[in-house]
Amino acid sequence: MGVLYKEMEHIIDRQYEAEKAFLAEYEKGSYTIENPYVVVNPYLIAPLTALVMFEAEKPAFAKITVKGKDAAGDYMYRPASHMTHMVLPIYGLYDDYENTVVIELSTGETKELKIQTEAASEKLKKPTSMKTTPEYFGDSMMFVSPTSPAYTAAYDYAGDARWYNTLNLAFDLKRARNGRLFVGTDRLVAPPYHTTGIYEMGMIGKIYKEFRIPGGYHHDEWEMENGNILILSQILERGTVEDYCVMVDRETGEILKTWDHQEVLPVYPTGGSGSQDAHDWFHNNAVWYDKKTNSLTFSGRHQDIIINRDFETGKLNWIIGDPEGWPEDMQKYFFKPVGEGEFDWQYEQHACMVLPNGDIMCFDNGHWRSKVKENYWPAKDNFSRGVIYRINTDDMTIQQVWQYGKERGAEFFSTYICNCEYYEDGHYLVHSGGIGKKGDEYLNFPGASLVDEIESGEVQLSSITVEVKDDVVMYEMHLPANYYRAEKLHLYDEGDRLTFGKGQLLGHITATEEFMTEAPAEPAGMIPDDYKTKIAKEADRVVFKASFDKGTLVMLNLEGKNGTPTRHYFVPTTKRPFLAMCVGTFLEHDARAVEFPVGTENIPGEYEITVTVDDKKYETGVTLNV
Amino acid sequence: MLKEVNSVEFKELADKGLVLADFFSTTCGPCKMLGFVLKDVEKEFGDDLTILKVDFDQNKELTAEYSVAGYPTLILLKDGVEVKRLQGLQQKPMIVNMVKEAL
Numbered sequence: 001m002g003v004l005y006k007e008m009e010h011i012i013d014r015q016y017e018a019e020k021a022f023l024a025e026y027e028k029g030s031y032t033i034e035n036p037y038v039v040v041n042p043y044l045i046a047p048l049t050a051l052v053m054f055e056a057e058k059p060a061f062a063k064i065t066v067k068g069k070d071a072a073g074d075y076m077y078r079p080a081s082h083m084t085h086m087v088l089p090i091y092g093l094y095d096d097y098e099n100t101v102v103i104e105l106s107t108g109e110t111k112e113l114k115i116q117t118e119a120a121s122e123k124l125k126k127p128t129s130m131k132t133t134p135e136y137f138g139d140s141m142m143f144v145s146p147t148s149p150a151y152t153a154a155y156d157y158a159g160d161a162r163w164y165n166t167l168n169l170a171f172d173l174k175r176a177r178n179g180r181l182f183v184g185t186d187r188l189v190a191p192p193y194h195t196t197g198i199y200e201m202g203m204i205g206k207i208y209k210e211f212r213i214p215g216g217y218h219h220d221e222w223e224m225e226n227g228n229i230l231i232l233s234q235i236l237e238r239g240t241v242e243d244y245c246v247m248v249d250r251e252t253g254e255i256l257k258t259w260d261h262q263e264v265l266p267v268y269p270t271g272g273s274g275s276q277d278a279h280d281w282f283h284n285n286a287v288w289y290d291k292k293t294n295s296l297t298f299s300g301r302h303q304d305i306i307i308n309r310d311f312e313t314g315k316l317n318w319i320i321g322d323p324e325g326w327p328e329d330m331q332k333y334f335f336k337p338v339g340e341g342e343f344d345w346q347y348e349q350h351a352c353m354v355l356p357n358g359d360i361m362c363f364d365n366g367h368w369r370s371k372v373k374e375n376y377w378p379a380k381d382n383f384s385r386g387v388i389y390r391i392n393t394d395d396m397t398i399q400q401v402w403q404y405g406k407e408r409g410a411e412f413f414s415t416y417i418c419n420c421e422y423y424e425d426g427h428y429l430v431h432s433g434g435i436g437k438k439g440d441e442y443l444n445f446p447g448a449s450l451v452d453e454i455e456s457g458e459v460q461l462s463s464i465t466v467e468v469k470d471d472v473v474m475y476e477m478h479l480p481a482n483y484y485r486a487e488k489l490h491l492y493d494e495g496d497r498l499t500f501g502k503g504q505l506l507g508h509i510t511a512t513e514e515f516m517t518e519a520p521a522e523p524a525g526m527i528p529d530d531y532k533t534k535i536a537k538e539a540d541r542v543v544f545k546a547s548f549d550k551g552t553l554v555m556l557n558l559e560g561k562n563g564t565p566t567r568h569y570f571v572p573t574t575k576r577p578f579l580a581m582c583v584g585t586f587l588e589h590d591a592r593a594v595e596f597p598v599g600t601e602n603i604p605g606e607y608e609i610t611v612t613v614d615d616k617k618y619e620t621g622v623t624l625n626v
Numbered sequence: 627m628l629k630e631v632n633s634v635e636f637k638e639l640a641d642k643g644l645v646l647a648d649f650f651s652t653t654c655g656p657c658k659m660l661g662f663v664l665k666d667v668e669k670e671f672g673d674d675l676t677i678l679k680v681d682f683d684q685n686k687e688l689t690a691e692y693s694v695a696g697y698p699t700l701i702l703l704k705d706g707v708e709v710k711r712l713q714g715l716q717q718k719p720m721i722v723n724m725v726k727e728a729l
Contacts, residue, residue: 517718519662550653551655551658553655553659
């Protein structure tokens with residue numbers, strides 16, 4: 001077998017090749033509304049989209065209707081253009097189905113097309129329960145992004161998937177101001193789930209930009225009014241994660257400003273939730289910019305706190321959370337509950353938001369639900385909820401003004417992930433996406449890490465997405481997987497216009513930290529097959545995958561040739577006991593599996609790859625030209 | 627000096643000058659790597675520093691006494707008093723700087 005080596009084109013390059021190919025094909029023919037050119041899944045990653053192209057006789061507006069499986073499922077939109085050269089994106093197809101698509105031109109011409117789609121794999125999950133009405137939900141779609149094996153997908157009022165994406169997209173998906181989507185990339189920079197950055201992607205699947213961040217991306221991003229993007233990150237080389245935020249220039253991808261939470265908060269073990277460790281002491285899982293106060297609000301799961309910082313200076317303004325156990329000099333930042341109403345602090349929360357009236361909303365996971373270990377709550381007695389707090393920063397008081405989910409108890413309990421959305425006062429989304437059960441027992445840790453147990457059915461993961469209007473449940477979808485967030489969107493957005501040309505790779509991946517000490521080892525020939533070694537080369541990184549017993553000393557060596565210096569990288573084989581496996585979709589079935597990416601942008605040269613395993617150094621037969 | 631010690635030997639040496647205690651496990655890749663790093667550190671300081679390697683699994687009382695929660699953990703002692711602690715695999719310059727500050 002030897003070492004499996006392959007060169008992998010970036011998805012932007014693959015899409016550009018595909019685009020050139022279908023445009024060339026189109027140029028060869030003569031297409032009219034009667035005989036249009038149709039390409040299904042034109043950008044390779046969104047199988048329920050298509051592109052229809054033809055030349056109209058006169059400039060016309062188009063109206064597109066993808067016929068539903070019943071009348072309420074019709075998906076109609078009017079691409080905003082007046083032209084003869086028709087480039088019409090088709091959204092909202094069903095999988096494994098002969099779809100009927102009706103194109104009507106303002107000139108009166110009409111064409112009914114049949115578009116057959118392929119069956120999706122089992123990663124396209126089907127809801128186990130869907131309760132809503134087409135009158136309420138209309139032609140909205142509920143987008144969900146997975147943390148266990150499943151696709152990022154969008155479901156209509158009936159629970160039918162009308163869009164999905166085959167990339168292993170991570171974390172948050174949201175609409176950009178230009179109508180496109182922001183979503184975490186599928187390319188790891190550090191295990192278990194820190195990826196290179198975020199994609200700016202059209203609904204048709206075309207990736208226009210990848211914003212790469214030196215420390216990698218996790219959890220959340222936020223678009224400022226001027227288009228620049230706040231992205232949650234970390235400084236990998238200092239050994240901690242999820243405690244750093246950067247603002248990225250929308251045009252160049254360069255970092256314009258940073259906020260380091262280590263500058264305003266005491267680190268481990270201060271304020272630790274039940275899931276805190278020194279490595280992931282804060283676990284920043286959300287960022288929100290509030291224009292009225294020119295401030296940033298961050299959620300830190302592993303200190304059970306929501307913090308607010310001045311946008312310009314980074315100064316800490318306030319903290320929402322249970323103050324028990326925090327040092328005296330930090331107490332001034334905490335609020336004091338007042339009033340007669342019910343009040344619970346939030347624990348290991350997600351998705352903090354500042355509402356238009358200044359209230360603070362979040363998903364209170366409630367995991368452990370205490371600052372004192374002896375008082376931690378078992379899952380069976382616990383609850384998760386959406387909650388709104390009203391804060392007064394003058395007298396530092398706080399009241400709880402709304403909640404949903406506590407009354408549902410353990411069946412709605414998610415130890416991790418989840419979000420809320422605000423539509424208007426009294427109208428909210430509450431998404432409990434991290435529910436797990438083993439038999440009759442509710443899990444008290446993130447189930448996404450249990451790769452084998454999920455596949456065998458020993459562990460069942462689920463997700464419940466609810467919309468509440470004036471305290472009445474108007475929508476409830478159950479899915480048989482864990483989903484990080486839910487976001488209600490329309491498939492079509494006037495701003496999301498397809499433009500041709502190659503997407504851009506912006507920003508930088510950090511140079512992977514080299515290890516200065518070389519482990520002494522004897523040459524031992526080719527690496528044994530037992531280690532199942534795979535090496536993949538991309539434009540900006542090399543990914544080393546192999547399988548080693550826990551505790552094996554492994555170094556990846558790039559042996560420089562022709563004057564290029566040699567570089568050594570320490571490859572961890574001892575799995576860190578991640579207490580917050582927020583995204584398990586990058587995990588392998590083999591518990592011995594190791595994945596180690598090396599950023600190659602700053603290390604040009606020619607290298608032979610060798611691998612040190614304890615006291616032996618093996619050849620791989622792979623030579624790299626970077 | 628760099629040597630592996632048990633609890634008794636550790637207590638005999640721990641309060642004598644500058645001592646770097648390395649709580650390690652034989653089942654831990656980073657611990658193995660740190661062992662090679664410490665050999666380099668030893669060369670840098672010679673007799674000015676004593677490096678004592680303590681098997682985490684074999685010396686539970688000692689790990690409890692020093693509140694060592696995981697491995698590898700480095701604890702720098704000056705005349706028996708803890709000066710600094712580092713957790714996880716460290717590069718040579720980080721350790722060298724820590725020791726120089728305590729000299």
